[in-house]
Amino acid sequence: MARDGYVVPADPQVVAAAAVKKKTQPARSWILINASGQGTILDADKHAIMHRVQIHARDLRILDPLLSYPSTILGRERAIVLNLEHIKAIITSEEVLLRDPLDENVVPVVEELQRRLPPANLILQGQGDGKEYPSGQNDIEAGEEDESPFEFRALEVALEAICSFLAARTTELETAAYPALDELTSKISSRNLDRVRKLKSAMTRLTARVQKVRDELEQLLDDDDDMADLYLSRKLAGASPVSGSGGAYWFSASPTIGSKISRASRASVATVRGDENDVEDLEMLLEAYFMQIDSTLNKLNTLREYIDDTEDYINIQLDNHRNQLIQLELFLSSGTVCLSIYSLVAGIFGMNIPYTWNDNHGYMFKWVVIITGAFSAALFILIMSYARYKGLVGS
DSSP states (O other): OOOOOOOOOOHHHHHHHHHHHTTTTOTTTTEEEEETOOOEEEEEEHHHHHHHHTTTTHHHTTTOSSOOOOOEEEEEOOOEEEEEEEEEEOSSEEEEEEOTTTSTTHHHHHHHHHSSSHHHHHHHHHHHTTTOOOOTOOOOOTTTTOOOHHHHHHHHHHHHHHHHHHHHHHHHHHHHHHHHHHHHHHHHHHHHHOOOHHHHHHHHHHHHHHHHHHHHHHHHHHHHHHHHHHOOHHHTTOOOOOOOTTOOOOOOTTTTTTOOOOOHHHHHTTTSOTTTOOOOOHHHHHHHHHHHHHHHHHHHHHHHHHHHHHHHHHHHHHHHHHHHHHHHHHHHHHHHHHHHHHHHHHHHHHSSEEEEEEEETTHHHHHHHHHHHHHHHHHHHHHHHHHTTTTTTOO
């Protein structure tokens, strides 16, 4: 179940002024969201960002929109560097820095972070004060608090956003591709072929983007050390997320996964004693979104197979039409050869040349014409029979 947080939005005047100056803003615009959900627009250069979150320039370079870097999730000593398509963020144990907050694809991520980052105790405190919250924030079950670290809540929002974004793009592509392919099979035309070509190009690009995100999640799941580097709160506190003395343990609950871990399951797992290398909780989070992105990739692979099958069907149809043209060409060529022989004999006898052997033998022309016609017909039948035997023409 999604976490509904106590929202403290950014100053509306600041946001409005930033929107008016969107075209004149530098490419280094950021929004800072703290643990209580408050947002602040920043125009900081890379040195200020590096000093604030204590990362190297090579890590910040990954978030440069002018450079083409694949999807990456890096764990550093005090920050998580996140580059997932349009989501370029730096997550610490207390705040989130998100790049280009006015981008149309980033705005929903900012709103979701402000809604879900505040811990449950702030929400319950706000409910006790009698404050009103947006719809859905009063659905928190009593006693069921999200004990996940701040950095994991922010990471979950980012993963959920990118998985939902890529899934939506895949659905749009499927909606446009399948009718176009069906129309192409019923009528082969230049317009339909060009339409399918563009859809196939879009599918190839989208598949590459989904594959990069999937590969990054798979790489994280295969390396426990990389997952351990993402435990920022644990590294700062020097304690494990699971302890026999009642330490905090958490599970992710995302509305996009459609599954909810019961309290009994949480309690049974919380009894397991962990250590600093215990990454089971993060592994469950990453695995859930890995399954979702893998499902999106499978849809794209299914679409690719459908396109390949359609191409094979089109090629078979074109081969059939080509064979029909070859058959017609062979038929016409054979008829031309036979008529040429017949015309040759008729032309010889039609010449104004005196023949001594033709004297007093006027019937000779008729017999030659008849014999030549029979020979031409027999030759035509022989050629067509041989072609049918070789499979060049249909029966």
